[in-house]
Structures are given as structure tokens and as C-alpha cells.
Amino acid sequence: MALIKSISGIRGTIGGKPGKSLTPLDLVKFTTAYGAWVALQGENKKIVIGRDGRISGGMVRDIVAATLQSIGCDVIDLGLSTTPTVEMAVKMEKAGGGIILTASHNPKEWNALKLLNKDGEFLNADEGQWILDYAENNDYTYAEINKIGTITNDNSYIKKHIDEILAHPLVDVSAIKKMNFKVVVDAVNSTGAISVPQMLHAFGVTDITVMNEEVNGRFAHNPEPLPENLNELCATVKKKNASLGIAVDPDVDRLCFVCEDGSMFGEEYTLVAIADYILSHKKGNTVSNLSSTRALRDVTEKHGGQYFPSAVGEVNVVKKMKEVNAVIGGEGNGGVIVPELHYGRDALIGIALFLTHLAKSGKSVKALRSTYPSYFISKNKIEIGEDVNVKHVFEQIKKKYKKQPINTEDGLRIDFDNDWVHLRTSNTEPIIRIYSESGSETTANNIAKRIMADIKEMMLMKAE
16 A cells, blocks of 8 residues: 655555555645645635546545535546646636546556646646645645635536647647547556547547557556557557557556557657647747657757756656746646646647648558657666665765766756766656667666666665
8 A cells, every 4th residue: 555645645555554654634734735735825715626547536435525525625526538628627717726536557556636826837846745734734724614615527628628728739639530540549448548539539530449448447467658558559550451449548648659650659759740740830948857758959050049958847848947047848648738738748639739740741650650760768777775875875876977068957968979968866666767868778677787787886886
């Protein structure tokens, strides 16, 4: 059993003892704290909630909605929805905030509260810490009978979300319709089964095969949209002679594509391809996190823009995007952020822009992928004991590679000509993650091995 309390929200496994996993008591405590934070921001106590298709979703929704009602908040419940849909609904409703009930790509036993501000964006570090501190003080006050809130059900927002996407100036519905795309969707038994086909139909796509379409939360495979979890999708695309395959995670904020031959387009290249299309029509800057492929920088500079890296985490990407007025941003895990729509990862707008790009290019998905530089990212990790001084380890590695360009905004990133390596500690596990990238898979792996050997050597050295 696990309960992870962080500034970005509360997540854990269902069942077990309070404080050790995500139990009803924990849901009440942290929802109460969030409601108190919303109340501090002003008079608007309207809060939007929505959930993915998890088994525990209905139970968690009932507890969260009733808790919000008990502290005087008016709840707009979107029911089965997506993370980006809830984010947009917060702004459309002019609400004081929102809670998304999803553990994203985590397995079925997990659930979480993802907390939003009045702009439909994730809370910053100070706001998240305030909620964590308040939740622990046990000094809560609930509303008297005449001041309890209301609960309103509204299942119209996926359509409203899609309508906003259809109205985006760079989404060309007629171009998509003319291509008669044949699409296979892996909805991983969650709300992608509701939202993705609905949007494809709005584009005039009629030949759609939906895999794992029953929204029951009993994920047919590991729900993270990584190549090793998408073998069935790849095989089905090839078997059905489809134009492409689409995979989303349970809350529909991450996205990846499968080529017509059943090969992976590459989750790192979801953002690259969409940025290429946007930048060809709208000049500007781009942002991705420090662990994402340098292909985005290449594409950005090709179009005359400037690329900026950010610390890992959606809130950090959004902050950097606002600072540099980026026209597109996101993360290499298939998260695409289109600021004209909203500042949040959104698989639905990602699908719309990718299909438009594909239609206008006249290329197959495989041919489109071949137009981008090929880099290989090696992803590794090292377990660390409680006695390891990570700061000391990183300082020693900085000294060893002091002649190389170094970025310490988030852990430690070292650049080697066209290659790089990024080291950072996990917020949820006692490990150091090591990401390395090169134009050669062998080189990427060798860089990782060399740095991992350095880390092990530094861990044996005692801090001065």
C-alpha cells in the first residue's frame, strides 16, 4: 500500500490504513484542505470535478463531492471525463478550482486527486505545500446546514472541449475528412473510449476500431502508453491495414502514435511532429523538459524559433512557456500543450493537430516520421540508500565534467556536442534516474553506463 503526498496532488493505492494508502479518511482530509485553499483565494467556491474510468472512480467521486459540499463549495461534476476537459471546464465555468480524480498512467489499484487553480492549471509549489500543511493540522470547520454547497451534474463538457478544438485555426477538419483515415484506438478501458472516437467522428473519420473500449477501469494492459505495453495495438494496426494507431493513457493527457506498418512513431516525437506543424504556420518559441529529445530544438531552430528547456513536471513546463511566450510546449512522454486552447497536456488537441499535419503533408505516418532527426534515449535508474548524499554525488560529477555545458535547474544535465545526459532524483522512489540521448543507440547506452559507473564511484566516496 502507498500514499504519496506531493505539491502536485495526492495519490495512492485504494484500501489499507489511513495515512498509509488512499483511504476515505485521507480523501476527506486532503479535499477539505483544498477547499479551504480555494476559499482563501476569494468568494468563488465553485469547484469542477471529473474522473477517469478507474474501478474506484465512483467511490472517490462520491467522497470528494460530498466533502466539498460539506465545507460550503458548489460542485460541478463532469462525471467520466478527461484531465484536459476538466482543466478547460474550470475556466469555462469561471470556477475557483478543480479536482481531477485520476492516477494517470498508474495501475488500476491507484487513484489520486490532481488539484487545479482557477485558471485550470496545476498548483505551484507554495500552493501545494499550503494544502499539505493545512491537511495535517486537523483544525477543520465544516458548514452549517444552511451553508452547505450544491452538486450539479454536467456531462456536456467533452463535447464543449471538442468544439473548441474544431474551432482552432490550425485544425483543418475538411483536410482530415478527405483522407478517409482508417484508425485503430487503444482506449485502455478508460475515458479515451468516450472522447477519442467522439472527436474522430467530428472530423468525419468513420473507419474506427476501438480496442479496450469498455470503460471499466480493469486496464487490459499496463496503462502507460509505452512501446512495451502496445504490442496488441501495433499488431492490430498492421492486421487491419490501418492508416495509423492512437494510444492514450487513462486520463487522456498523454498520446502516442503507431505507424501503418505497426512500428512506433515514438512518444518523444508526438510533440516534435505537432510542433513542426504549428511552427510552419506560426513562428515562435518552444519548451520541453530537460529529459526530452533534442529533436524539438532541431525543429524549432529550423523554423527560426528558439528552444527553451524546463525542469521536469507539467507545472514547470507551463511556467517556462509563459516566461518565453512559447507557441507550443510539452514533454517527451507524449504530452502536448497548446496555449491557445489551455495550459495543460491535451491528447485530444494533439490528435487533431497531428491528423491535420498528416493530411496536409500527403505522407504516410511512417514517411512523416522519417522527416525528423532520429535520436535514441536510454532510460536507466540507480537505487540509492538513505545514507547517500545525492548533493555530494552530483557536485563530484559536476567537477569531473566541468569542461562541458551543465544545467542544474533540475538535477544535473550535461551536454556533449550533440549528445546529453540528465540525472535527477525521483520524488516517489529512492532512485536516481539517468536519461541519455544520442544519434546512436549504442552511444546513448554507453553514455548512460559511464555516468552510472561515475555515480556508483561517487557514492562510495564520503562527503567532505
